[in-house]
Amino acid sequence: MKLFCRDQLPLALFWLAQMLLVPLLYWVSGENRPFSIVLYGMSLSLIVLLLYLVFRYTQHRKLYARLSRPEVQPGNHLGPMGDAPLPEAVDELLQLIDREYQEQLNSHVQRLDQHIVFMNRWVHQMKTPISVIQLTVQELDDEAASSIQEELERLRRGLELVIYTSRLDRFEDDFYVQPLGLRKLVSQAVSENRRLFIRRGIQVDIGVDEDLSIYSDAKWLMFMLTQILTNAVNYTAGSGKKVTVSARRSGEATILDIADQGIGILPEDLRRVFNPYFTGERGRQYHESTGMGLYLVREICARLGHRVELESTPGEGTTLRLIFKI
Amino acid sequence: METLLIVEDDAKLAALLSAYLSKYEFRTVIVEDFNLVLETFTASGADLVLLDVNLPRYDGYYWCRQIRKVSLCPILFISARDSGMDQVMALENGGDDYITKPFHYEVVLAKIRSHLRRAYGTYAQTLEERKLHSGELTLYPERYVIQHAGQSAELTQKEALLLEALMLKEGRVVTRERLLDVMWEDQHFIDDNTLNVYITRVRKKLKDLGLDDRLETVRGAGYRLSSPGERP
Numbered sequence: 001m002k003l004f005c006r007d008q009l010p011l012a013l014f015w016l017a018q019m020l021l022v023p024l025l026y027w028v029s030g031e032n033r034p035f036s037i038v039l040y041g042m043s044l045s046l047i048v049l050l051l052y053l054v055f056r057y058t059q060h061r062k063l064y065a066r067l068s069r070p071e072v073q074p075g076n077h078l079g080p081m082g083d084a085p086l087p088e089a090v091d092e093l094l095q096l097i098d099r100e101y102q103e104q105l106n107s108h109v110q111r112l113d114q115h116i117v118f119m120n121r122w123v124h125q126m127k128t129p130i131s132v133i134q135l136t137v138q139e140l141d142d143e144a145a146s147s148i149q150e151e152l153e154r155l156r157r158g159l160e161l162v163i164y165t166s167r168l169d170r171f172e173d174d175f176y177v178q179p180l181g182l183r184k185l186v187s188q189a190v191s192e193n194r195r196l197f198i199r200r201g202i203q204v205d206i207g208v209d210e211d212l213s214i215y216s217d218a219k220w221l222m223f224m225l226t227q228i229l230t231n232a233v234n235y236t237a238g239s240g241k242k243v244t245v246s247a248r249r250s251g252e253a254t255i256l257d258i259a260d261q262g263i264g265i266l267p268e269d270l271r272r273v274f275n276p277y278f279t280g281e282r283g284r285q286y287h288e289s290t291g292m293g294l295y296l297v298r299e300i301c302a303r304l305g306h307r308v309e310l311e312s313t314p315g316e317g318t319t320l321r322l323i324f325k326i
Numbered sequence: 327m328e329t330l331l332i333v334e335d336d337a338k339l340a341a342l343l344s345a346y347l348s349k350y351e352f353r354t355v356i357v358e359d360f361n362l363v364l365e366t367f368t369a370s371g372a373d374l375v376l377l378d379v380n381l382p383r384y385d386g387y388y389w390c391r392q393i394r395k396v397s398l399c400p401i402l403f404i405s406a407r408d409s410g411m412d413q414v415m416a417l418e419n420g421g422d423d424y425i426t427k428p429f430h431y432e433v434v435l436a437k438i439r440s441h442l443r444r445a446y447g448t449y450a451q452t453l454e455e456r457k458l459h460s461g462e463l464t465l466y467p468e469r470y471v472i473q474h475a476g477q478s479a480e481l482t483q484k485e486a487l488l489l490e491a492l493m494l495k496e497g498r499v500v501t502r503e504r505l506l507d508v509m510w511e512d513q514h515f516i517d518d519n520t521l522n523v524y525i526t527r528v529r530k531k532l533k534d535l536g537l538d539d540r541l542e543t544v545r546g547a548g549y550r551l552s553s554p555g556e557r558p
Binding site for chain 1: 336338339342343346380406407408409410411427428429430431499501503504506507510515517518547
């Protein structure tokens, strides 16, 4: 209504000017018409104007209502706004824009899907050559072989990172929550990454009770543990140091601590390490770091309904804590 | 001797698997024409099938169903795909197990042996026990026993693992890293000192059997079990 009034204000002013012109003309021409006749004519004209305005308003009511509350409603954003020419034209325009927008959106979604499919295929294709190299290298014995083996594992972890990152976009299709024995899972994760520990001469101590179980997705949890253990080892310098994995029940939750004796994280970085692509001074200093590991851990935790916390004392070590609610 | 059928379209990978498994006294048959997987299977009389999922023409699931129509032998899938869905597909199409690439030899070997045991368990006695030879020396990795010239000695599990790794590469150097890897227990990290202790024990047991100096230390690299013929 307000918008309508503002829109019609020029018309009202225009009409007023005209209404002033008529008595002015009479006055200039010297015809002494009674003032009541002039007033009568003016009120008739006002009634016609009001009728027009009412008609106009009822015709365009919806349009004005929509225009004065310009909110985006996904889905049914476009009801018909009346059959007068103006609402129809606006309607058409909006529909055109909407269609265009939907098409663009669809093509983007399609491209993203294609990209994910391509990434998946590509990663899988890379796995066969890696298998071949890995098996070949196992037969060799010199120092070069062990170095190749190390690089292979980095490749493998890199590919895994890629595939899990692209899978994250389709998380809903790809998880299955079930009760899991924490001890078994942690042992498996440590065992799968044992070469990393051996190479760095870093010991592992698993203190997880046999009977602790949690609800989670085995595959995603495994991936997270690999990321966390890799971090723990990579940021621990010097052999003979230890990574300790321990778990306890605390009220409604089960808490898993993974503590290393590494370089630690500076307090000002503590929050930011979960940001994507954040590597920090230490990441650049120590080794090639993508900055994606902890980001993915946090994202996966959020989707699985777990919580992740980080505690660190620079120079002494870092403890990463996963909290599983029951 | 059991026959294994390897259905893998990467020729190198198939050849490597075949070579490795032959060391453990398996007969291996590699499929060469991927239109004739079923025919090759029937002709080979395989006891177990290693089946890749991505194959030319038909995929592994298809061939698994075909083989299932004529045989109940264990079928192990080997694939790069590792989503839960793929594993479910494999099992639903009649597969018995699923190994994801890239894998290590030991995983494949362990799964093959476990499935053979389960499938043909009824005549397990006739199933030949795993043995490794190095000249006169024989290791029975499952019983933790070594024999030499009519004498035998018992090993612990760790010592057996250690000796197996050394015997597999007889005459060549095995790195400390590799040995630590093989001996890694579920939860306990084995450090260099522990490895030294095991090496000393194995040396002593070999010595007791009259095999002096067969196990050498290669400075900065690892250990080597010399071949029987060569002079240490």
